[in-house]
Amino acid sequence: DVKVTQSSRYLVKRTGEKVFLECVQDMDHENMFWYRQDPGLGLRLIYFSYDVKMKEKGDIPEGYSVSREKKERFSLILESASTNQTSMYLCASSPSNYGYTFGSGTRLTVV
Amino acid sequence: KQEVTQIPAALSVPEGENLVLNCSFTDSAIYNLQWFRQDPGKGLTSLLLIQSSQREQTSGRLNASLDKSSGRSTLYIAASQPGDSATYLCAVGQIGNTPLVFGKGTRLSVIA
Numbered sequence A: 001d002v003k004v005t006q007s008s009r010y011l012v013k014r015t016g017e018k019v020f021l022e023c024v025q026d027m028d029h030e031n032m033f034w035y036r037q038d039p040g041l042g043l044r045l046i047y048f049s050y051d052v053k054m055k056e057k058g059d060i061p062e063g064y065s066v067s068r069e070k071k072e073r074f075s076l077i078l079e080s081a082s083t084n085q086t087s088m089y090l091c092a093s094s095p096s097n098y099g100y101t102f103g104s105g106t107r108l109t110v111v
Numbered sequence B: 001k002q003e004v005t006q007i008p009a010a011l012s013v014p015e016g017e018n019l020v021l022n023c024s025f026t027d028s029a030i031y032n033l034q035w036f037r038q039d040p041g042k043g044l045t046s047l048l049l050i051q052s053s054q055r056e057q058t059s060g061r062l063n064a065s066l067d068k069s070s071g072r073s074t075l076y077i078a079a080s081q082p083g084d085s086a087t088y089l090c091a092v093g094q095i096g097n098t099p100l101v102f103g104k105g106t107r108l109s110v111i112a
Helices: none
Strands: A005-008 A009-014 A019-025 A032-039 A042-049 A063-072 A073-078 A087-094 A106-110 B010-014 B019-025 B030-036 B044-051 B056-059 B062-067 B072-077 B086-094 B108-110
Touching: A005 A087, A009 A019, A019 A032, A019 A087, A019 A106, A019 B056, A032 A063, A032 A073, A042 A063, A042 A073, A073 A087, B010 B019, B019 B086, B019 B108, B030 B062, B030 B072, B044 B056, B044 B062, B044 B072, B072 B086
Parallel strands: A009 A106, B010 B108
Antiparallel strands: A005 A019, A019 A073, A032 A042, A032 A087, A063 A073, A087 A106, B019 B072, B030 B044, B030 B086, B056 B062, B062 B072, B086 B108
16 A cells, blocks of 8 residues: 655654654655645645655745655755744655645644 | 635534535646545545546545536535544646645534
């Protein structure tokens, strides 16, 4: 069965810390995505990547960066975590022009 | 810019009822449409994927239809069960391998 694995289900970090959220897929998919989900706002796209070492900004990239050094891994980086980045973070992958597979999510709390 | 709307935002039905969830989109030039289920605090689980050339897809008690010309899709759930309680999201894939555009979902409660 295809899998997208997010390294942590729950994470608590302090304001100002550098935070790494890791996502690994085992399906050899070209495309990978990072979303955040907040009540009333739905899913919002942060960054996505169509190939290794490529990245594209989504709708809300401010305060975030990404890294894709290998095809299977897409990392989301919070350079200096702030309380307004407390959220559910969801990673997804897909082959080109096909459906998405999501990971189980990381609930990040910044205190 | 593509916009995806799901109405109602929440729905409560008694167990055993057949129900329809609605999804509408503004730009009919789509590549595919995907329905997801999300349980509280969890990730999204794909339910059905309809390519633009298809009219419907079925999986068990679920049936999704697509009418591109009217910009609408429906998810039909037959004989609903309490275990169907979740948020259902639809997402539209557009031509050109651009990211999916998501609706905000319909929160379904099936009451025993």
